[in-house]
Amino acid sequence: EAGVTQSPTHLIKTRGQQATLRCSPISGHTSVYWYQQALGLGLQFLLWYDEGEERNRGNFPPRFSGRQFPNYSSELNVNALELEDSALYLCASRLGGRHSPLHFGNGTRLTVT
Amino acid sequence: GQQLNQSPQSMFIQEGEDVSMNCTSSSIFNTWLWYKQDPGEGPVLLIALYKAGELTSNGRLTAQFGITRKDSFLNISASIPSDVGIYFCAGLMMDSNYQLIWGAGTKLIIKP
Numbered sequence: 001e002a003g004v005t006q007s008p009t010h011l012i013k014t015r016g017q018q019a020t021l022r023c024s025p026i027s028g029h030t031s032v033y034w035y036q037q038a039l040g041l042g043l044q045f046l047l048w049y050d051e052g053e054e055r056n057r058g059n060f061p062p063r064f065s066g067r068q069f070p071n072y073s074s075e076l077n078v079n080a081l082e083l084e085d086s087a088l089y090l091c092a093s094r095l096g097g098r099h100s101p102l103h104f105g106n107g108t109r110l111t112v113t
Numbered sequence: 114g115q116q117l118n119q120s121p122q123s124m125f126i127q128e129g130e131d132v133s134m135n136c137t138s139s140s141i142f143n144t145w146l147w148y149k150q151d152p153g154e155g156p157v158l159l160i161a162l163y164k165a166g167e168l169t170s171n172g173r174l175t176a177q178f179g180i181t182r183k184d185s186f187l188n189i190s191a192s193i194p195s196d197v198g199i200y201f202c203a204g205l206m207m208d209s210n211y212q213l214i215w216g217a218g219t220k221l222i223i224k225p
Contacts, residue, residue, distance in 0.1 A: 004155070031211070042116070042201065042217040043156075056212060090155050094211070099163060101146055102203075102213065104155030 002027065004105035006091050012111045013081050021076040021108045025093030031055075032074040033102060034066060035090040043090065049074055050096075081112045119202055119216030126196075127224045132189040134219040136202035144205035145178050145185035146213070151198045159200075160187070189221075197221050 005024045013019050025032050034046040045058040049068035057064075063079040072093075078085055088109050092102040117136045126132055136145070144163055148156035160171050162178035162185060169176055173190045185204070189196055202216040 043215045045212070045215075048212070055210065092155075098144065098205075098211075099161070101158050101161050103158065104148075106153070106155045109153075 004091055004093050004103055006089075006105040006108050008108060009106070010109045010111070012113065014113050015081055015083060017081050019078045019081060019085075019110055021078075021089050021091075021110070023074045023076070023091030023093075023105060025072050025074070025091075026103055029093035029095055029103075030072055031094050031096065032068055032072065033092045033094075034074070034076050035092065036060075037088040037090055037107070038084075039087070046089075047076065078110070083112050086110060086112045117202055117204055117214055117216040119219055121219055122217070123220040123222060125222050125224045126192050128193060130192050132192050132196070132221065133186065134200060134202075135184060135186045136204070136216045137184040138204060138214070139183065140204075140206060140214075141182040142185075142204035142214075143182070143207050145176070146203040146205075147174075147176050147185070147187050148201045148203065149198050150201065150218075156201055192221075194223055197223050 007022045031050040033048050035043040048056045052068050066076040068074045088107040090107045092104045094100045094102050117138050119136045147159045150156040160176040165182050166180045167178040176187045199218045199220050201218050203213040
C-alpha cells in the first residue's frame with residue numbers, strides 16, 4: 001500500500017511569487033492535514049481537510065490556503081511568498097475514528113529567495 | 114499555540130546506552146503518540162497509546178501513558194546508530210476533533 005505522497009520534493013520560489021504543493025493521501029483516508037516545519041523546529045498546524053471541507057486552520061495568515069479534491073488529494077497554496085515561508089511542508093492523512101493516527105508524507109522543501 | 118513540554122531538547126548518546134524522554138502537560142489527554150523523524154523525511158509513527166497506565170513496546174522502544182493522563186514517556190533500550198533523529202510526542206485532548214498537540218521534539222545525537 002502506497003503511503004502519503006507529496007510533490008514536488010523541492011520547490012524554489014522568489015519573494016512575492018505563489019507556491020502550490022500537492023498531497024495524495026493513503027488510499028481510503030479521507031482526512032488530510034498540512035503542517036509547516038521550519039528548519040530545526042517543531043510542527044506547526046496549518047490546515048485540516050475532511051470530506052472536501054476545511055475543518056480547521058492554524059494561526060497562519062489567509063495567504064495560506066488550500067483545498068481537498070473529490071478523490072481526497074489536497075493542494076496547499078501559499079500566495080505572496082515571504083522569506084520566512086521557507087520550510088518543510090508536511091502532509092498527513094488518516095482514517096476517521098479516535099484510534100486512527102496521522103501518517104505523514106516526506107514533505108515538500110520550499111525555499112523562498 | 115499550545116504545546117507539550119518535551120524534554121530533554123537534545124541528548125548525546127553512546128551506542129548501547131538506554132535513552133529516556135518524556136512529555137508533560139497541565140491538560141488531560143486521551144491519546145498519546147510518539148513519532149520519529151529522520152533528516153529529510155516525514156515523521157513516522159512509533160507507538161500509539163490510548164489508555165491511562167498503558168505500557169506498549171515496539172522492539173527496543175517502550176512508551177507509557179501516564180496514570181494522571183498528563184504525561185507520557187518513551188524509553189529506548191540499547192541504542193544503535195540508526196536511533197539518531199528527532200522524536201516527537203503528540204497528544205490528543207478529549208473532544209478535540211483530532212487536533213494533535215505537539216511537543217517540540219527531542220534530538221538524539223550519537224557521541225563520536
